[in-house]
Amino acid sequence: MPRISVTVDGIRYDEEVEPRLLLVHLLRDRLGKTGTPIGCDTSNCGACTVLLDGRSAKSCSVLAVQADGCDIVTIEGLSTGGTWHPMQRAFHEEHALQCGYCTPGMIMAAIDLLHDDPDPSEESVREGLEGNLCRCTGYCTIVRAVRRGAREMSQKQEGAATS
């Protein structure tokens, strides 16, 4: 069995895995990182989205062996020292979640979206989240949250730059 080494939310894991083991099952079943859920078989729903070497990926459509040597950030690795990431806060403030099952993937996809478009329009947010399905909210509050999160993140960066 291949041996792999991955860093997940800042912790390095060395694991022996079957080649067919999906990254999301490595996270959930082996590493206990159950914050990242699974919603489909076809990479349509995006619930399992994580950051893989900094960019969004659907962890149900990546083999664990493909992630060998990679740095992975899940929803569980976003808050630092008990302080939520601005995007987590924005989702809470805007009531951008109900059952919360899509939320980890939605937040990770939203953070990735801002990588290329730090101040997205409503339309950009909607298109940028086309790979993440939510069945509860109807998306309006998610769109508001992502834009709010974007503002807070840029303010934070500005603040950091000026201080």
Place this chain on the structure above:
Amino acid sequence: MTEQLDAGVAARQIKESDVLSGAGDGREVGRARRRKEDARLVTGRTQWTDNIQLPGLLHVAFLRSPMAHARITRVDTSVARTQPGVVAVFSGQDFAAEQGSLPCAWPVTEDIVLPDHPPMAVTEVRYVGEAVACVVATDRYKAADALDAIEVDYEPLDAVTDMTAALEEGSPKVHEAGNKAFTWKFAQGDIDAAFRDAAVRIDRTYVQQRLIPSAMEPRAVVAQTDGDSFTLHSSTQIPHILRVMLALTTGIPEHKLRVVAPDVGGGFGSKLQVTAEEVLCLLITRRLGKPVKWTESRSEGNLTVHHGRDQLQRISVAADADGRIRGVKVDLLAGMGAYLMLVTPGVPLLGAFMYSGIYKMDAYDFTCTGVFTTKMPTDAYRGAGRPEATFAIERIVDELAAELGMDPIELRRRNWIQHAEFPYTTVCGLTYDSGNYEAATDRALALFGYDKLRAEQADRRERDDPVQLGIGVSTYTEMCGLAPSRVLGSLSYGAGGWEHAGVRVLPTGKVEVVTGTSPHGQGHETAWSQIVADALGVPFEDVAVIHGDTSSSHKGMDTYGSRSLVVGGVAVVQACEKVKEKARQVAAHLMEASPDDIEFTRGEFRVRGTGTSRTIQEIALATFAAHDLPDGFEPRLDAEATFDPDNFSFPHGTHLCAVEVDTETGATKIRSYVAVDDVGSVVNPLIVEGQVHGGIAQGIAQALFEEAVHDADGNLLTTTMADYLLPSAADLPDYTTDRTETPATTNPLGVKGVGEAGTIASTPAVVNAIVDALRPHGVHDVPMPCTPERVWRVLDQARTTAQSTDGGL
């Protein structure tokens, strides 16, 4: 492209001031409190059923029938048993003696055909996906592998996929007793008279396509036993009902069975069920003495989570020349699928009383025939019966308006129940306690810019613009707050509709609320905290809500049918009242006053006219200490209440939708959507808005995107999310929402329920808009979902018909 709102009219947005001050009186109810639930959900510290890991946990995988209808002639599990990691393999025969039949709690008529429904098929399969065997293995990968090694021989039988064909003489039979499950009739007034001398009569047939509910969390079950008692974790909306039903089905005594609904990722009715997998996991854990887990895949779920809708509606309306509706006739075929599950036959009946909508009329006639087909059973899906009824009446009222050359809003005004007429008993016999259709409609029209859009529509028609504009109206009401137990009994439902709550003040003054509702995204922890904070005068933060576990919440009827706040919330209020009365006794005793002289405001008991007071926290500690309590007073500051409503509640609203239709491709685009809902008094406007948004999205999805498609052999073709299309953010518009508030008069909170309103309203609003856009071309219906291809075909056909008619002249 978004239509600018008329100047001076701004949609209601949740304001920061709502959060800080609410109604300005310091009350929690009415405030847009951010949800308590969110903390674990946005950080990934969730408790989904599939997260559960237990020592020695085994994994179950089910082998499912690839045939819609067949006799099982052989199941050979011998090779599968030898596969790596396999602990056990079972076929239906192995469970035959103990698995019983999955329950149907709603046998709607005395002569209903109620077929045996084994959780695992033994001799015959009747839909694709029915479980025929299962593997229990040491991990989920090995369990999946071993399924390939099970051999099953089937003797194919004819599939029955079409309801009308199923009822024909000589049709293959799904069950020996035939394909008709029941016929249920209801009539009020003289329908023949209403239709006989009416100036206008319109007949239409609408198809409510099959839908796959698609909650984001796939189902999962974990069953375990200590050798004596059993615990079942399940992604369910109904832990309490499930416990009773599982006890009856499996023979496990109720007191030896604990059912837990941990975090549940959406339901929309799909998890209002007693499933084969829940029963079988219990049986497996009983047989093996080991904990087992089963988690479905999405493609497995599309096949085997109960489906929704699937009705063929024949509806007729009779009206006078001035538009006054005289009567409505409905003849319904309701697709049951292959078996009757928990409330399968009852779903169409929940719509039976809603076909008169918000309108006055003389007579009503309703017939529903339940039909078996070789498909997955149907059951509750967001709205359950009421969206279908609302769709049919709102669609046909638009048709009537077109026939009469009348504005659809004007026609509705002429027929709806006036505000001054409430309470009003409808032709269907329901008493609508309150409502204000005028106010909601006027508000919606203003927000929508109705006249301006009509002008644009006329302009596009004039120019023969390839992109036409349609305006859809939906003035809906629904019956919520399921339900008065007596009414349910009169409809042959197997249980009551009450709800239970317990409230206990802890020694330090913190409060625990135990609710019988079972939230899965609705935010009860937040809303119940607001209610309790007001009722007992404690801080919002000092309230914890316990739910979803029969060992801690022993009694409840769970969450569905927009009932939780209307029934469960009222039970919380009543329990608080009882606690308050107990506290008043203690307060009076401590302050040496008569209980009658004690005032209670914002958590403080005060002797009227004096400065002497005790806080509820002081009372709680004093009760805990129990050193100095009134004679005979039990040292407890807790109480329970079970509330059984006298009536349903009737939220209503006006939804307006503008759709652009590309007549060259058939593509549709929602340009603007305005929803003004009246859900009575509001506990948390943020949650209400969220429910409305999500509901609208699901209703739009039925109108435009979703359909469970089967081939003639009964194979489901939409087994994945790549085939069964759910809309993403990129496929839906922003919504403009607002509310009017006409409090319910039937409960102390004045609330009406909001879980299903959006879904009920939006489907007809969208389809009405599409048909409105195309009406000049001679189109009077587009079947759902209104895909580009369907729109194009309908239009193409209408144009061809028009040409051939022209040619004839």
Place this chain on the structure above:
Amino acid sequence: MIPASFDYVRPSSLDEALETLRDQGEDAKVLAGGQSLLPLLRLRLAYPGTLVDVGRVKELRGVADRGDHILIGAMTTHYDIVTSPIVREHCPLVALATATVADPAVRHRGTLGGSLAHADPAGDLPAVARALDMEFVVRSADGERVIPAADFFLDYLETALDPGEILTGIRVPKLGPGWGFHYEKFHRTAQAWAIVGVAAAVRRSNGTIEEARVALTNMGPTPVRATAVEEAVRGAELGAGGVLRAAASRADEDTHPPADLHARPDYRRHLARVLTHRALLAAAGTT
């Protein structure tokens, strides 16, 4: 769902990958970004014996300007292509169409080579390959050959790649100045496959269309070049009403559109005509 077992090899060089493929024979399958293959494995619609993961073969990645064409490494991700200045400058149609593929997360991992070698006629990029006459650089242990796009797509999910061959790069000819481009994708939801797609490139001069290239997505088992349209539109004056529409009305000639859940063939034919008209207009810069 869960994939069946397979062996896994992750070569670090192209030569190593080719050796592995030669040794493993037909039972081996190349794993590129995996965004099409992983769902197929999970649904157990594919049972490869060995996956040869070329994800770490650096020489297969990147975009290079080669004078009269650009060379895109087969393992270059959709994201890298959409954001590549070279692609955007010289072959904007590739960037336009690639930006419509699936969703951002999939575009981070999915690759051009993977999409083309998968040869799904509903995919957006095969039609672009046909429209632009891309050339497919293919290597095996025996050497290199170049396959023109016209000869690459043989049938539904079937290409001219032999077992043991790897698509290493794609040459995209630079069309030079005066060209306009458009990819018109028609689908039911943002994530869904194209019901029909039209890739169009138009060279205009003095209000006239000098030359056009049009290829269609999902109008048959392979992407098709709408040659009848290309001929009909040559020399058309852009201002002259009806000429483009008449030319576009020949878009479905010699196509064999499929029937599936989302459309029947006659509707696809109709769409091909309407969308080709729109694509031509957009590519000619008149919308």
